[in-house]
Amino acid sequence: MDLKEHIINLPRKVYIGNNILEEINTYFTQLNLGSPYLFVTGPFVGELVTKRVLESIPQNKEYEIITVKDATLDYVYATEEAAKKIGAKVIVGIGGGKSIDVAKYAAYKVNSEFVSIPTAPSHDGITSPFASIKGLGKAVSVKAKEPVAIVSDIGVISSAPRRLINAGIGDTVGKIVAVKDWKLASKLRGEYYGDYTASLALMSAKHALMCTKIIEKDVEAGVRILMEALITSGVAMGMAGSTRPASGSEHLFAHAIEIMKPDVALHGELVGIGTIMMAYLHGLRWKRIKKSLMSVGFPVRARDLGIPDEMVLKALTIAHSIRPERYTILGDRGLTWRSAEKIAQDTGVID
Ligand SMILES: NC(=O)C1=CN([C@@H]2O[C@H](COP(=O)(O)OP(=O)(O)OC[C@H]3O[C@@H](n4cnc5c(N)ncnc54)[C@H](OP(=O)(O)O)[C@@H]3O)[C@@H](O)[C@H]2O)C=CC1
Ligand SMILES: O=C(CO)COP(=O)(O)O
Ligand SMILES: [Zn+2]
Incomplete structure (x- = not known):
């Protein structure tokens, strides 16, 4: 067995409470x-949460804040510059997926x-x-x-708008399909399949489904389960050394939708809709996934997100070409x- 060196870097601490x-x-x-610290945050979160964090930093610690509006290379350059200017030892991302x-x-670029x-x-990029x-x-x-550490304040996170919470459920249930695709690639293409990391990802998805049953009665309990699922999914990616799981x-x-219409919806919302359709293709229990998503008010129709039907069909037909090296149920030819029309109509994603 050719065991090449594979280094897994995991967070040292996860603080949750x-x-x-x-x-x-x-x-x-x-x-x-040690300081200096550079805090990276969004305009809204900056006012809502980051101020609170900064108040607890003692005066003898040096820090700077940078506000980013989008996850673009320009903002990365600006962040790198700000980090170099103060000689930041730690860069802290506070916010949603983009700031993080x-x-x-x-x-990564400045090696802090x-x-x-x-x-x-709302996403599993947290870890x-x-x-x-x-x-x-x-x-x-x-x-x-x-991340060397994750600080997950359930009070703050469970007060996030419901739309962001539902997006996290969407991103996480997607692992049901992702793991099936991985298994398929292993069978058809001989791709390495990591049973352990696949199981972790799958467990995350199961917890996201469990969250849909709890959240209506107890938001904090539901969000706590969801956070654990998101963190676990991130760990699975870290262990696999790829986002494959x-x-x-x-x-x-x-x-594909994000390419055609950036920012039309949240990442997890698009993944949730994609999951319903790809679960149908895989012959999985897509109706159960859809029902769970609907039970928490997740938008399961494209038009609920302002996405025209034509765009759904176009996305379905080009999706296979986005990452050709990663084999999925969409095959090489897409x-x-x-067939796109049938899948989208049968699952009710379009009328
Ligand atoms: N690296 C990875 O492995 C992964 C990365 N992603 C990426 O993450 C991004 C998606 O993240 P997502 O969080 O959905 O989107 P955003 O980071 O864009 O956040 C959406 C909005 O929610 C706001 N927000 C965040 N927290 C709160 C809160 N507590 N209360 C009120 N508003 C809040 C943000 O404010 P503000 O404007 O202040 O930021 C922003 O306006 C995408 O770019 C996606 O590609 C997704 C999955 C995995
Ligand atoms: O969003 C992700 C996992 O939830 C990351 O996936 P990608 O590698 O496809 O960008
Ligand atoms: Zn995702």
């Missing part, structure tokens, strides 16, 4: 994370530590060592820095327009 953001200085001390990805990729502080349970950055010429994620044909559909 209610109202723990104020403890950040204690955590940094425990982890020996910019922080994570900039930390990276700390992930999610404010919404993953990958980042989705616009401007790199790729619709898919690239290698970035793994967490991203298959359902993500290819999401990426779907015809007619």
Whole structure:
């Protein structure tokens, strides 16, 4: 057996609990994370949450803040510059997936530590060592820095708008399809299949489905389960050294829409719709997935997200070409327009 060197970098600490953001200085001390710090945040989260975090940083610690509006290469450059200017030892991403990805990729470029502080349970990039950055010429994620720590304040995260919570459920149920695609590639193409990381990803998806049953009665309990699922999925990617366990044909559909109409919907919303259609293609229990998503008010029709039917069909027919090296149920040649129409109509994604 040819066992090539495979290095797995995992977070050293995951702090999870209610109202723990104020403890950040204690955590940094425990982890020996000295200043200067660079905080990367979004305009909205900056006012809502980041201010609170900064108030707990003692005066003898040097820090700077940069506000990013999008996960673009320009914002990554600006973050790198800001980090170099103060000689940042730690880059801290506070916010949704975009702020975290910019922080994570900039930390990778300047070789600083990276700390992930999610404010919404909307994506599984919280722990993953990958980042989705616009401007790199790729619709898919690239290698970035793994977080040394994650600070997951359930009080803050469960107060995020319901739409962001549902997006996290969508991103996570997608693993049901991603793992099936991986298995298929292993059977048809002899691709290495990591049973352990696949099981982790699948467990995340099961927990996301469990979350849909709990969240209506108890938001905090539901969000806690979802956060654990998102963190686990990120760990699966870190262990696999690739996003393979967490991203298959359902993500290819999401990426195809994002290319045609950037920011039309949240990442996890597109993945959720992609999951329904790709689960149908795989012969999985897609109706059960759809029902669970609908039970929490997840938008399961393209038009609910302002996506025209034609765009859904176009996305389905081009999805296979986005990452040709990663084999999925879409095969090498993708779907015809007619088969795309049937899948989207049968699943009720389009009328
Ligand atoms: N690296 C990886 O492995 C992965 C990366 N991703 C990437 O993550 C991104 C998607 O992340 P997502 O979080 O959906 O989108 P955003 O980061 O764009 O966040 C969506 C909005 O939610 C706001 N927000 C965040 N937290 C709160 C809160 N507590 N209360 C109110 N508003 C809040 C943000 O504010 P503000 O404007 O202040 O930021 C933003 O306006 C995509 O770019 C996707 O490609 C997704 C999955 C995996
Ligand atoms: O979104 C992701 C996992 O949820 C990352 O997937 P990609 O590698 O397809 O960008
Ligand atoms: Zn995703």
